[in-house]
Amino acid sequence: MQPSSLSSAVLAAVQGAVGRRTAEVEVREADIVLERPRNRDHGDWATNAAMRFAKRVGTSPRExxxxxxxxxxxxxxxxxAEVAGPGFINLTLAAGAAGELARTIVEAGDAYGAGESLKDVKINLEFVSANPTGPIHMGGTRWAAVGDSLGRVLERQGALVTREYYFNDHGAQIDRFAKSLVAAFRGEPTPEEGYGGAYIAEIAKRVDDGYDGDLLDLDDADLQETFRExxxxxxxxxxxxxxxxxGVDFDVFFHEHQVQSDGSVQRAIDxxxxxxxxxxxxxxxWLRTTTFGDDRDRVIVRSNGAPAYFSGDLGYYQNKRERGFEQNIIMLGADHHGYVGRMMAMCAAFGDTPHEHLEILIGQMVNLLREGKPVRMSKRAGTVVTMEDLVDAVGVDAARYALVRSSADTPLDIDLELLTQRTNDNPVYYVQYAHARMSAVARNAVAAGVDRSEFQPELLSHETESALLGALADFPRVLAQAAELREPHRVARFAEELAGLYHRWYDATRVAPxxxxxxxxxHRTRLWLNDAAGQVLRTALATVGVSAPERM
Known part of the structure; x- marks a missing residue:
């Protein structure tokens, strides 16, 4: 019996019990929450549905x-089906009903776990959006891993996700970048507040090599503009x-100047x-954002006629809504906390619902450690560690997994030494090795003459099989919750839990004679369970953008 079938059964039972008391209380599917008990002695699933409705129908939760x-x-x-505590209902499935899930998963393939809570909802997911003044640093790298994984999570719930990069090629930071390139070209020191590092000299040389003519013939203004562009x-x-x-590709690269040039700002003001x-x-x-909870009103167009920075936010949001996005998610760094209030006020001023039509996710800093000490120096960027540095040190899979397995709103310490070790202390190795073991078990079983020609789910009665099946049954809920809460780290943590349960099952049972x-x-039935676990772990890893090797 799958969680969806069990949920339907609980829903019908609660509707019946409530309906016998009153016709005025409606019990909906969303009201039925099934959870896995922490103590498996309490059953396979638990629900507090009776506690939620008892008072409304004039009876006690236990009754x-x-x-x-x-x-x-x-x-x-x-x-x-047993009642515990103040009114929890603990449910234990029959072995055959629980075991049937293994065949369901294998036959469903990577479709297992997918939901429809966001079916056909158009979501604009904006992340990274780093200014093109240098390589992507660790903050942007974290958002790349988390943002792309979140997009995959939302797509697993049926959402139509557009990954968007907001590209700022104007402004003071770009001017300082261009001045830094010019200084490197001339062999001069880095300007005050300019950008240093070997990459500046590299790009300056490439600009020079690619220029048709002699850059020294240009005056200062033209030289600055050439290096900027x-x-x-x-x-x-x-x-x-x-x-x-x-492993991160964007659907749209949106240029900041577009909202001014295409009239989006003026349409937003109108x-x-x-x-x-x-x-x-x-x-x-001005925009009267204080009406909607902002700490002060915001200038849209300055007295000299120049557009304020906030006008770009108005135009960009208007542009996204005109493109038909029902939900707009923006992922920002820890230094943007003060940005949230004005943006939510802007959303409300448009008549939209803050935190629904517009969401802002704030991420925290990443600290890289080696032998317990901070790693600060980059081979190219000078003072910061970049995406390229991290990938060179540990590889794409380890880097992505390490960045996505923790909640993005908490600071993160990453031990580079740990991520290069092939031990169970390394979380990405632990999970990937579980998948490699699943693949090896399947190969060895086939070589021993075991196939999936027979399936008797009631035979999956060992305690480790019950625990493994319980985790597999929980996968759709994990995916749905990760999408609802915008927390892809839940999928990575699930993968670790599943890997641990699989290793324990592997130690306790045999698939091949x-x-x-x-x-x-x-043996044949256990091969179904092995392959089901492999399918779910593969899907979980793919959802966070990490490979599932068959051999290690």
């Missing part, structure tokens, strides 16, 4: 739970290449003016 449990106990596939292009090509090599939220004061144009032992139905 309502007793009635629901009694009905559930009569259903095929449910071995026990060509330098930004070269730097951004490098950024895109690094991202691609990291919409907000019509809604009564734009006003003029001291010759400037030993010696002269004959192949039995139990």
């Amino acid at each position: 309502l739970a007793d009635e629901v449990a009694a009905e559930l106990a009569t259903i095929d596939g449910i071995a026990k 060509r330098g930004v292009q070269l730097m951004f090509e490098e950024i895109k290449r690094d991202l691609h090599d990291f 919409v907000l003016r019509e809604r009564g939220h734009v006003f003029e004061e001291d010759g400037a144009l 030993q010696g002269d032992e004959e192949v039995t139905a139990l």
Whole structure:
């Protein structure tokens, strides 16, 4: 019995018990929550549904739970339905019903676990968006891993995800970048507040090598503009290449200047003016964001007629809504906490719902350690460690997994030495080795004459099989919750839990016969379970952008 079938059975039982008391209380599918008990002695699943509805129908939680449990106990596939504590219902599945899941998973393939909670919802997912002034540093690298994984999680729930990179090729930082390139070209020291590191000299040389003519013939203004234009292009090509090599590809690269040139800003101002939220004061144009909880109103157009930076945010949001995105998620670094209030106020001013039509996720810093000491120096960037440095040190899989396995809103310490070790202390090795072991078991079983021609799920009665099946059954819920909470690290942690349960099952049971032992139905049935575990672990790893090797 799959969790979806069990959920439907619980829903029907609760609806019946509630309906016998009143017709005024509606019990919906979303009201039924099944969870895995921490103590497996308490059963395979637990629900607090009776506790949620008892007061509303004028009875005690225990009384309502007793009635629901009694009905559930009569259903095929449910071995026990017991009431515990103040009104929890603990459910134990019959061995055959639980074991049937192995065949379901194998036959479903990578479709197992997918949901429809976001079916056809158009989501714009903006992440990384680093200025093209240097290689991607560790903050951007973390967002690359987390953002791409989140996109995969949302797609597993049926969402239509557009991965977008907001490309800023203008402004003060770009000017400092161009000045740094010019200084490197001339052999001069790095300007104050400029960019250092070997990559600046590399790009300056490439600009010079690719220029048709002599750069020394240009005046200062033209030289600055040439290095700005060509330098930004070269730097951004490098950024895109690094991202691609990291397994991250974007659908849209949106240029900041586009919102001004295509009229998005003016259309946004017109919409907000019509809604009564734009006003003029001291010759400037303002948005009254304090109406929606911001700490102060925000300038849109300065008194000198120049657009304020905030006007770009208005135009960009308007542009996304015009492109039909129902949900817009922006992933920002820890230094952008103060940005959230004004953006949510802007969202509300448009008549949208903050944290629904617009979400802002804030990520925390990453610290790299080697032998317990911080790693600070980059071979190219000088003072920061880049995506390229991390990948060179530990590889793409280890880097992505290490960055995505922890909640993005907490600071993260990464031990580079640990990630290069082939031991169970290395989380990515631990999980990938489990998949390699699953593949080896399948190969060895086939070589011993074991196939999947027979399946008797009731034979999967060993305690390690019950625990392994329970985790496999939980995978759809994990994926759904990861999408709902925007937390792809839940999938990585699930993979680690599944790997541990599989290793324990492997130590306790046999899929292939030993010696002269004959192949039995139990061997064949266990091959189904082995392959089901392999399928789910493969899907989990793919969801966080990590490979599932068949040999290690």
